[in-house]
Amino acid sequence: MIQAYPLAHALAAVLLLCAFALLSQRRLSAMITLYQSEALVLSAAAFWQGYAQGSDDLVLTGIITLSIKGVLLPMALRRIVHRFNLIRAVETVMPVGLSMILGVLLIGIAVKVVLPSTASAVTLTREDLAIALSVVLLGLLVMTTRRNALSQVIGFLSTENGLVLAAIGMPGMPFVAELSVALLVLAALLVVGVFVFQLREHSETLDLSGIEEIERRGR
């Protein structure tokens, strides 16, 4: 197990790097590429943990991650970008530099919170957990700093990668594959939701009755 640390940590660190780069990226296509590389690294981490812990469950998680998050979801996202011509830079709530500083702070908080409280825990998971929490928080930060629905979804997907990273690092945790599939269903539905929204926004026969309805009724 001792030999498992360096590679597991290296993979987690690359994942964190991608998540951080997501924060600075304002073009959707580049965000999708970053997400895709996150997913690829995550599947590699899952395979490695599966090998190190000798667990088929984790290998299965890796296969699911690779095929769906590494290939299918990015393809779907790219199609949405292409179809609705969303190539402009995304509007952000705050300057990118500021959100990156916040990102660094969040990573600091995650490390500060997790490392002391896991002093007695199994060491393989300690740093992994700190990195996973950082990825989760960074994803949430991406969600709050973007105005566009698709980039918020990408932020959520990144958060979800952090969660799976946390789960695969837990020694012998049951149901990891099932939980990651359940998360994937949620993520896939979010992507479908964005598609439906874009469709409504761009269609000629935009149905405004709902908005009038709200105006009439008041909140």
Next chain:
Amino acid sequence: MSAAALAVLLPVLAAIGLGFAGTPLRGAYANLIVCAVVFLLTIGVFFSPGTGVVQADPLGMIFGLLGGFIALTTAISNIDFVRGEVENMSPGRWRVYHAMCQLMLGATLLGLYADNIGLLWGAVETATIAATLGVSLPRTASALEAAWKYFVLGGVGIALALFGTAVTYLAAQPALGPGLAGMSFAALSAHAGQLDGRLMTLAFVFLLFGYGTKAALVPLHGWLPDAYAEGPAPLTATLSGLLLNVALIAILRFRHLMQANVASGGDAMLPGPFLLTLGLASLLLTAFSLWGRRDSRRFFGFSSIEHSGIAAFAFGIGGGAAIFAGLLHMLLHTLIKSALFQALTRAAALRGGAAPGNFGFSHLRGLAATNRPLAWLLGACIFALTGLPPSGLFSSEFLIISQTIQRQPLLSLPLGLGLVVCAIAIIRLIGPLLFNPAPRRGMLPVKAGAGIGAAGVHLLVVLVLAFAMPPALVRMLSSIAGGLQ
């Protein structure tokens, strides 16, 4: 197979069947039959709680029975709802609607019966998806917006809860080792003293915010009024009310782990202050938000936030009596609120359709002129919600206040203030809603049908539970509360 596992599986299988075949009305009747069987199964759970990961404890049994009962009465009133609204949605969407009703029920029961924190999480996640699809069904822009809000907020909440779940498992490693035991509530609770306290604190914060989103505690409540107001009422208001209980019970169980850890000298933080803060915030925010609402479903959605907050507050006070009161409050509030939504939906249907636009107070007022029995029933439900005697909620709120005075005297002031302001905000509605002139002249009296009888039964059950609770149930609830204090 145990009754508990069957009660979870049957609705899920039925959801698949209902999703692919049947006219809307047939779907409604099939829905009723399945709900009736599930109700019987939830009674059967008391005798066959199951083993392994789906293993109902007494707390799950009681709330499972409540869920089965409400699903049954909702399915009865649902038939009238479908009859009135059948033109407004395509047959395909009605199929999705009934499938989501069943999926919601199955997920709720799984969340209550599961003795596994991973399975609990999966159940809440499934219920979130079912509810979101339900809210989006009317396909109006406002419904889609509400569904999107629900999905994003619910998704973030679910994500946080999963992180908390994984960290809880890690905290259990020193005591329970790898494998299923580290995720079982029973095992975690038996070894609460040996859990890694600091990790549990980290986990609890995430779990509280995760499940707190589902329980609609302020500041995580944003999705609830919209979801209640925009979706088809039986699914998004009545059935998803059950989900609040699942989330609150999850919070209660994790709170117990923390409390037991502290009690046996662990490093965990006391969970009480977290819950007290969120609970009070929910109560006080609703006390202001209830004023000036024009849409009745949004209004009663805010009132659900209030009662969720009161239950969380009771759990925060801690001790057997307060937890007993909190659980009683949840039982009574769920019964009253579901009766209220059933009556409200019927009232709107009689006023020209139960589509989301027809729930404005100005649209519903003057009910007594058009349908006296329904008006009195609705009035009784709204009055019961205030918590003034002889409403059942009086007994639970009284217990909570007296426990607060004993244990945290200073907090009884904001608690009392919040309760009174909310009660006034609710009670001032009854007069105009019942006795003001109807919005249009010449509205003829209409028959409400026998379906609303179910809501009356709810109120009867509330009265029995509050003032003449069977001794067996009292013993059961007290032993649950004693075990979770």
